[in-house]
Amino acid sequence: MKLEQLLERLEYTCVQGSLDREISGIANDSRQVVPGTLFFSIRGAVTDGHTYAAEVAEKGAVALLVEEPVEVPESVTVIQVKDTRYAMALVSAAWYDYPAEKLKVIGITGTKGKTTTTYMIKSILESAGHKVGLIGTIETIIGETHIPSSNTTPESVKIQEYFHRMLEDGCDMAVMEVSSQGLMLNRTAGIPFEIGIFTNIEPDHIGPAEHKSFEDYMHCKGLLFRQCRIGIVNGDDEHLDQVLAGHTCKVETFGLSEKNDLRAENLKMVHKPGYLGISYHAAGMIDMDVEIDIPGKFSVYNSLAAIAVCLHFKVREADIKTALKQAKVKGRVELVKVSDDFTLMIDYAHNAMSLESLLTTLREYEPGRLVCLFGCGGNRSKARRFEMAEVSGRLADFTIITSDNPRFEKPEDILDDIESGIKKTDGKYVKIADRKEAIRYAILHGQPGDVIVLAGKGHEDYQEIEGKKYHMDERELIQEILEEENLR
Numbered sequence: 001m002k003l004e005q006l007l008e009r010l011e012y013t014c015v016q017g018s019l020d021r022e023i024s025g026i027a028n029d030s031r032q033v034v035p036g037t038l039f040f041s042i043r044g045a046v047t048d049g050h051t052y053a054a055e056v057a058e059k060g061a062v063a064l065l066v067e068e069p070v071e072v073p074e075s076v077t078v079i080q081v082k083d084t085r086y087a088m089a090l091v092s093a094a095w096y097d098y099p100a101e102k103l104k105v106i107g108i109t110g111t112k113g114k115t116t117t118t119y120m121i122k123s124i125l126e127s128a129g130h131k132v133g134l135i136g137t138i139e140t141i142i143g144e145t146h147i148p149s150s151n152t153t154p155e156s157v158k159i160q161e162y163f164h165r166m167l168e169d170g171c172d173m174a175v176m177e178v179s180s181q182g183l184m185l186n187r188t189a190g191i192p193f194e195i196g197i198f199t200n201i202e203p204d205h206i207g208p209a210e211h212k213s214f215e216d217y218m219h220c221k222g223l224l225f226r227q228c229r230i231g232i233v234n235g236d237d238e239h240l241d242q243v244l245a246g247h248t249c250k251v252e253t254f255g256l257s258e259k260n261d262l263r264a265e266n267l268k269m270v271h272k273p274g275y276l277g278i279s280y281h282a283a284g285m286i287d288m289d290v291e292i293d294i295p296g297k298f299s300v301y302n303s304l305a306a307i308a309v310c311l312h313f314k315v316r317e318a319d320i321k322t323a324l325k326q327a328k329v330k331g332r333v334e335l336v337k338v339s340d341d342f343t344l345m346i347d348y349a350h351n352a353m354s355l356e357s358l359l360t361t362l363r364e365y366e367p368g369r370l371v372c373l374f375g376c377g378g379n380r381s382k383a384r385r386f387e388m389a390e391v392s393g394r395l396a397d398f399t400i401i402t403s404d405n406p407r408f409e410k411p412e413d414i415l416d417d418i419e420s421g422i423k424k425t426d427g428k429y430v431k432i433a434d435r436k437e438a439i440r441y442a443i444l445h446g447q448p449g450d451v452i453v454l455a456g457k458g459h460e461d462y463q464e465i466e467g468k469k470y471h472m473d474e475r476e477l478i479q480e481i482l483e484e485e486n487l488r
């Protein structure tokens, strides 16, 4: 494709060289450059892509997109723009012939609930005959292909490539998680979202590597609502007005309070041994009873958002009901059957905020005891250890402190930090560093009516120790334990 054509939607200055050049590939990583490549110089958190200019020219890059002057041979075209990340998103879209314009793209932002809601939407839309691609924290799904993720919202070059592959695979829709980082770093720039969803917002992701303040975090999340046709938003969130500031889309609200366009009434928590679910009546935009096998009040919010989206695509009530009943998300309040007496689940809560919301909503099921097993990742925020310990000590009847991903730290040191936090509460606990043994303890000590949560690892199928990832899947550990203990 010709360089000039790739730049058609951009404002730019051609600093040197010709625009009449054939481009055979695009890349923002010098290690992927081959002769004929257009290279995007991105200023990153670790390094600056501009420093690779000479190296990529040497490797045969024919054009460079930059924010500041670089020194390369005259034969290389240099295009200067204000923001290379923004430009990269638009050029990537052009490279794949604007695939998002041929799909209906649904984007979801919010502090919690994004992953869960994407799977619910995919499940409902597919029950109505659509073919839906998905991009998110766990994976990207294109037909039968599952690609594990390293970011919730990948870099724009990847997103556009995935959209292109979705179209080739016959998808007519795409549902994706849009993290605030993704919005801030223009990973989603130029995508014409048909629908944007806002789940909720709480102070999170604030720090030197992420957002500078809560205001900045809210502003970034709000950018989605300047870039979508319809905004479907949580009308109960206290920060909604700030998130919607400057929006350009039509807005519909969902939630529990009366004022919302789509609301849930008559919530009923369903607790049977081995099963936790929730049922409610959806009113407003529709009038129907809903039953979900994913526990927690937050499942009501996630499913309301999914229903509101699907109503725009004329999905039949019966299809919505069946699909929601079947929706399951790996490692998100995922129930695993181990006993007829008590209930066990795997969840991804790995900070105080999500652990608090999880344990609070599980309490509403009036369990015999609420048991919480968790550890904390090594080489991550230390504060998390004391905060999660405080939450578990206060809200669970019993805590099993164990390892998560120790990374480069000594597991015992992490457990000691957690223990010192829990000691500040009157919570009862036991410390078992080996996660499998900790799970064994949980299962063998399960009492009738208990709800046991294995928190923190969610969908992960590994344990990271000293830079190496060892295979470890809690579902498999549970099955091994049941066999070893003759409980199956």
Ligand SMILES: CC(=O)N[C@H]1[C@@H](OP(=O)(O)OP(=O)(O)OC[C@H]2O[C@@H](n3ccc(=O)[nH]c3=O)[C@H](O)[C@@H]2O)O[C@H](CO)[C@@H](O)[C@@H]1O[C@H](C)C(=O)N[C@@H](C)C(=O)N[C@H](CCC(=O)O)C(=O)O
Residues within 6 Å of the ligand: 028, 029, 030, 031, 041, 042, 043, 044, 045, 046, 047, 048, 049, 052, 137, 150, 151, 152, 153, 154, 155, 179, 180, 181, 182, 209, 210
């Ligand atoms: C802070 C941040 O956003 N980092 C992301 C970013 O890396 P970076 O900007 O730091 O890149 P860098 O390493 O400094 O390199 C700068 C440029 O030089 C290039 N380079 C680098 C080395 C080299 O030899 N040659 C070369 O050309 C790089 O390709 C890049 O273009 O670009 C990488 C590739 O796209 C991302 O994987 C990486 O995410 C890291 C893993 C990360 O932790 N990001 C977090 C903050 C994040 O984005 N999280 C959100 C939210 C998660 C959620 O709440 O669900 C997400 O969407 O995942």
Ligand SMILES: Nc1ncnc2c1ncn2[C@@H]1O[C@H](COP(=O)(O)OP(=O)(O)OP(=O)(O)O)[C@@H](O)[C@H]1O
Residues within 6 Å of the ligand: 110, 111, 112, 113, 114, 115, 116, 117, 137, 152, 177, 199, 200, 298, 299, 301, 302, 331, 332, 333, 347, 348, 349, 354, 357, 358
């Ligand atoms: N709407 C919600 N509000 C609050 N908590 C939720 C909500 N939905 C799910 N949760 C809880 O938060 C955890 C993470 O949910 P989910 O993965 O769907 O969120 P996410 O927004 O994708 O998070 P992340 O930013 O970590 O990818 C779940 O395991 C559950 O405990």
Ligand SMILES: N[C@H](CCC[C@H](N)C(=O)O)C(=O)O
Residues within 6 Å of the ligand: 350, 376, 377, 378, 380, 404, 405, 456, 457, 460
């Ligand atoms: N992406 C997050 C998830 C961590 C999940 C938890 N299992 C841990 O290792 O702390 C991180 O790397 O901090």
Ligand SMILES: [Mg+2]
Residues within 6 Å of the ligand: 114, 115, 136, 137, 138, 152, 177
């Ligand atoms: Mg997610």
